[in-house]
Amino acid sequence: xxxxxxxxxxxxxxxxxxxxxxxxxxxxxxxxxxxxxxxxxxxxxxxxxxxxxxxxxxxxxxxxxxxxxxxxxxxxxxxxxxxxxxxxxxxxxxxxxxxxxxxxxxxxxxxxxxxxxxxxxxxxxxxxxxxxxxxxxxxxxxxxxxxxxxxxxxxxxxxxxxxxxxxxxxxxxxxxxxxxxxxxxxxxxxxxxxxxxxxxxxxxxxxxxxxxxxxxxxxxxxxxxxxxxxxxxxxxxxxxxxxxxxxxxxxxxxxxxxxxxxxxxxxxxxxxxxxxxxxxxxxxxxxxxxxxxxxxxxxxxxxxxxxxxxxxxxxxxxxxxxxxxxxxxxxxxxxxxxxxxxxxxxxxxxxxxxxxxxxxxxxxxxxxxxxxxxxxxxxxxxxxxxxxxxxxxxxxxxxxxxxxxxxxxxxxxxxxxxxxxxxxxxxxxxxxxxxxxxxxxxxxxxxxxxxxxxx
Amino acid sequence: xxxxxxxxxxxxxxxxxxxxxxxxxxxxxxxxxxxxxxxxxxxxxxxxxxxxxxxxxxxxxxxxxxxxxxxxxxxxxxxxxxxxxxxxxxxxxxxxxxxxxxxxxxxxxxxxxxxxxxxxxxxxxxxxxxxxxxxxxxxxxxxxxxxxxxxxxxxxxxxxxxxxxxxxxxxxxxxxxxxxxxxxxxxxxxxxxxxxxx
Numbered sequence: 337x338x339x340x341x342x343x344x345x346x347x348x349x350x351x352x353x354x355x356x357x358x359x360x361x362x363x364x365x366x367x368x369x370x371x372x373x374x375x376x377x378x379x380x381x382x383x384x385x386x387x388x389x390x391x392x393x394x395x396x397x398x399x400x401x402x403x404x405x406x407x408x409x410x411x412x413x414x415x416x417x418x419x420x421x422x423x424x425x426x427x428x429x430x431x432x433x434x435x436x437x438x439x440x441x442x443x444x445x446x447x448x449x450x451x452x453x454x455x456x457x458x459x460x461x462x463x464x465x466x467x468x469x470x471x472x473x474x475x476x477x478x479x480x481x482x483x484x485x486x487x488x489x490x491x492x493x494x495x496x497x498x499x500x501x502x503x504x505x506x507x508x509x510x511x512x513x514x515x516x517x518x519x520x521x522x523x524x525x526x527x528x529x530x531x532x533x534x535x536x537x538x539x540x541x542x543x544x545x546x547x548x549x550x551x552x553x554x555x556x557x558x559x560x561x562x563x564x565x566x567x568x569x570x571x572x573x574x575x576x577x578x579x580x581x582x583x584x585x586x587x588x589x590x591x592x593x594x595x596x597x598x599x600x601x602x603x604x605x606x607x608x609x610x611x612x613x614x615x616x617x618x619x620x621x622x623x624x625x626x627x628x629x630x631x632x633x634x635x636x637x638x639x640x641x642x643x644x645x646x647x648x649x650x651x652x653x654x655x656x657x658x659x660x661x662x663x664x665x666x667x668x669x670x671x672x673x674x675x676x677x678x679x680x681x682x683x684x685x686x687x688x689x690x691x692x693x694x695x696x697x698x699x700x701x702x703x704x705x706x707x708x709x710x711x712x713x714x715x716x717x718x719x720x721x722x723x724x725x726x727x728x729x730x731x732x733x734x735x736x737x738x739x740x741x742x743x744x745x746x747x748x749x750x751x752x753x754x755x756x757x758x759x760x761x762x763x764x765x766x767x768x769x770x771x772x773x774x775x776x777x778x779x780x781x782x783x784x785x786x787x788x789x790x791x
Numbered sequence: 792x793x794x795x796x797x798x799x800x801x802x803x804x805x806x807x808x809x810x811x812x813x814x815x816x817x818x819x820x821x822x823x824x825x826x827x828x829x830x831x832x833x834x835x836x837x838x839x840x841x842x843x844x845x846x847x848x849x850x851x852x853x854x855x856x857x858x859x860x861x862x863x864x865x866x867x868x869x870x871x872x873x874x875x876x877x878x879x880x881x882x883x884x885x886x887x888x889x890x891x892x893x894x895x896x897x898x899x900x901x902x903x904x905x906x907x908x909x910x911x912x913x914x915x916x917x918x919x920x921x922x923x924x925x926x927x928x929x930x931x932x933x934x935x936x937x938x939x940x941x942x943x944x945x946x947x948x949x950x951x952x953x954x955x956x957x958x959x960x961x962x963x964x965x966x967x968x969x970x971x972x973x974x975x976x977x978x979x980x981x982x983x984x985x986x987x988x989x
Contacts, residue, residue, distance in 0.1 A: 742856065742857040749862045763855065
């Protein structure tokens with residue numbers, strides 16, 4: 337077992353280093369390391385072919401409970417391996433979002449909001465932050481920022497203001513909004529799917545923290561950028577020639593259908609604890625409806641689905657399961673348990689801040705996937721403790737990623753969209769605004785979690 | 792010259808490639824593009840060129856970047872791509888011009904009339920030129936020369952399939968030591984004329 341443990345750790349470390357080095361596309365990295373885990377760790381070193389089958393977890397797809405669970409019966413936590421529920425849900429949401437993007441929904445909503453606030457810079461700044469957070473609660477933050485940043489730059493050129501402060505605040509709020517719900521950020525989907533939490537579980541716990549955080553963060557970003565914003569507000573601009581929201585709609589029929597599908601997804605997610613539908617079933621259902629109503633646009637929608645991210649998840653889950661099966665995660669959990677002396681407050685603080693610091697520099701998705709079994713091990717049969725540690729992990733990974741330009745996907749996409757338009761947001765500029773904001777929300781998270789669950 | 796031409800010059804630091812490019816552009820009555828491309832890009836994007844300049848032809852730092860779905864936090868990559876787009880636009884136009892560096896020989900390889908040239912020089916010759924041009928002692932000149940060549944090679948090979956300074960990459964490789972910058976420019980001009988059949 338020792339050789340298998342060493343091999344599993346080495347593969348995991350190499351995977352992390354290669355992801356951070358960013359020389360090879362990350363899905364190749366995780367798939368390569370996943371294959372190595374299956375062949376070397378499980379096959380050659382452990383001679384355990386059952387472990388390979390369990391890790392691939394294909395059998396789960398054939399169980400009724402994977403798609404629908406009796407809402408009156410308590411959910412059992414999943415047992416490691418590839419988390420197909422997360423992958424199918426993400427794929428379904430990607431299909432839905434592509435359908436919405438194709439119809440012009442995102443551009444329309446941004447333009448509508450800009451018109452509502454009469455193109456005034458300060459209200460626009462605040463409105464886009466709030467919209468970023470709300471959209472990211474239901475839609476992946478990459479898509480939210482992709483559209484929001486592009487439109488912010490377009491408006492900045494028309495209204496003659498510097499878009500960088502607005503883009504930075506939108507990125508932060510997309511991450512913050514994502515932390516509020518189960519489907520907002522990949523770490524939450526991983527946590528929720530592993531422990532059987534519902535959409536409302538997240539909303540009533542991480543959602544409350546994110547809500548408090550959002551109020552503070554809107555004030556923070558306004559105060560930090562007030563001089564620039566006030567100067568920009570003084571510029572007199574003729575807004576009569578601004579692009580109308582209606583001009584953003586590519587096809588009215590597709591537009592209406594995409595809104596109905598989006599609302600259906602929201603309703604299904606909010607009620608899934610009552611209906612018993614799993615997130616995988618919701619994801620698959622939404623994808624099928626989107627494709628059936630897309631007509632000739634099916635090919636275009638499918639071609640735009642981010643398969644690389646889905647493959648990245650497949651490889652990642654295998655590598656993390658390598659650590660789980662060989663008992664490494666158990667050892668790590670024991671270590672955290674020992675340091676904390678079994679004290680829940682200390683455990684929460686360790687998990688929030690360790691997750692946050694790690695997520696600021698390395699990808700928060702592999703970190704969350706690794707920590708999920710550790711949290712399960714720490715909590716044991718204590719359901720209350722499991723919830724408390726899960727919210728700590730969710731807030732740590734979701735918010736920690738805000739601190740640096742490489743911490744979360746939204747940061748990468750936002751700064752990239754800005755750079756493509758000639759606005760360079762370097763590490764210094766980024767961290768100067770985002771790092772203090774990250775610390776503020778982490779302090780709020782720590783305080784709320786301790787006061788609400790540990791005392 | 793009656794036919795459209797593009798002279799793309801790669802060069803070793805200290806070999807006088809930039810001066811050769813300037814002399815060629817002057818002699819042939821065409822525009823020279825080198826560093827000024829960043830300014831042109833900034834003008835097109837309606838941003839301050841000073842914000843882009845620090846990332847032009849700079850070595851990409853490892854561990855500080857991430858790429859997701861084609862979106863990258865590497866500003867070096869963004870500024871490079873902006874410059875390449877601008878160079879492609881020049882390629883699309885009817886304009887004849889001389890361009891120094893910026894992977895131009897590879898970016899423009901599919902356009903008509905492209906002549907790619909690499910200027911090298913004897914090491915002692917280059918050291919002497921760098922010492923004189925920048926007022927440096929020998930050690931500092933060597934350090935500067937080697938550093939710039941390392942950055943140029945890294946930058947070029949990151950974005951191009953052809954290797955920097957290798958004969959296969961260019962139509963003509965020439966050592967400026969023997970004719971000096973003016974003489975080498977004259978030599979290249981004759982070469983270009985013959986290539987264009989004039």
